[in-house]
Amino acid sequence: MILFFSGTGNSRMVAERMAVLLGERAQDMACGLHPHLDEGESLGIVFPVYAWGVPRLVNRFLSSLQVGRRYVWLLMTCGDDMGYADRRMARVLHREADSAFSVQMPNTYVCLPGFDVDSPEVAEGKVRDTLARLEDIALRVRNRESCQELTRGCMAWMKTYMLGPLFNAFLVTDRYFRTTEACIHCGLCARSCPTHDIEMQGDHPVWLHQDCTGCLRCYHHCPAHAIEWGRFTAGKGQKWPLA
Ligand SMILES: Cc1cc2nc3c(=O)[nH]c(=O)nc-3n(C[C@H](O)[C@H](O)[C@H](O)COP(=O)(O)O)c2cc1C
Ligand code: SF4
Ligand code: SF4
Structure with a gap:
């Protein structure tokens, strides 16, 4: 089972591709329904990184899900880097994931000066590289490997634990x-x-x-x-x- 959330389609594209490669079903967390998980069934969680952390909707959905000791893998899409979003997710799940991967996809954040969407060439390149990488990620997941392939970026701790909370408090809002x-x-x-x-x-x-x-x-x-x-x-x- 793959649970995903996608704001604009990047994470959906990745989750649906992983579902095909693994022969599993994918469910959108935005539907709000907790899935039935068979004993021993693996769980993939695919989401976009927001402020080097976990989107509010994903946090809320997973906080009340009992994942148990099953094999859990994370696949995070980001425009550039994901900081310690995997550790944020560990707090939500009350355990570490067995494997965690981040992939770069077209940037969607545009609300502060200096942030804009990628050019079509850059966006296309990111999608092409990521889709090619998914074959290898799927192989690792199928073999239930324990691995981390993450792009944390520079000053990752400061971004996740200092800037992230400020961003969530003041900039995740529909008021503007x-x-x-x-x-x-x-x-x-x-x-x-x-x-x-x-x-x-x-x-x-x-x-x-x-x-x-x-x-x-x-x-x-x-x-x-x-x-x-x-x-x-x-x-x-x-x-x-x-x-
Ligand atoms: C509110 C918000 C915060 C974001 N924060 C980050 C970030 O911390 N690091 C990053 O590399 N990309 C960041 N992004 C870009 C997205 O993570 C990236 O574009 C992702 O692939 C979007 O996936 P989606 O189309 O499934 O929503 C942010 C986007 C939004 C909307
Ligand atoms: S802002 Fe207006 S044009 Fe844009 S999606 Fe909403 S109703 Fe349609
Ligand atoms: S109002 Fe907020 S949650 Fe709804 S589509 Fe816009 S940014 Fe996303």
């Missing part, structure tokens, strides 16, 4: 979302938000300030590129490829 006059009122943002945090009121999407997990799916998937977050997304791109 707004739409521009480019909005075509299609309602896709409201329909696709994984936490149902957007409601169409009349023709206009309204963020409910209830349960945003900061995934930026609304921003990247808007067909009119009509969503901004504060002042810092002005002029920035949407993720490519969209899937």
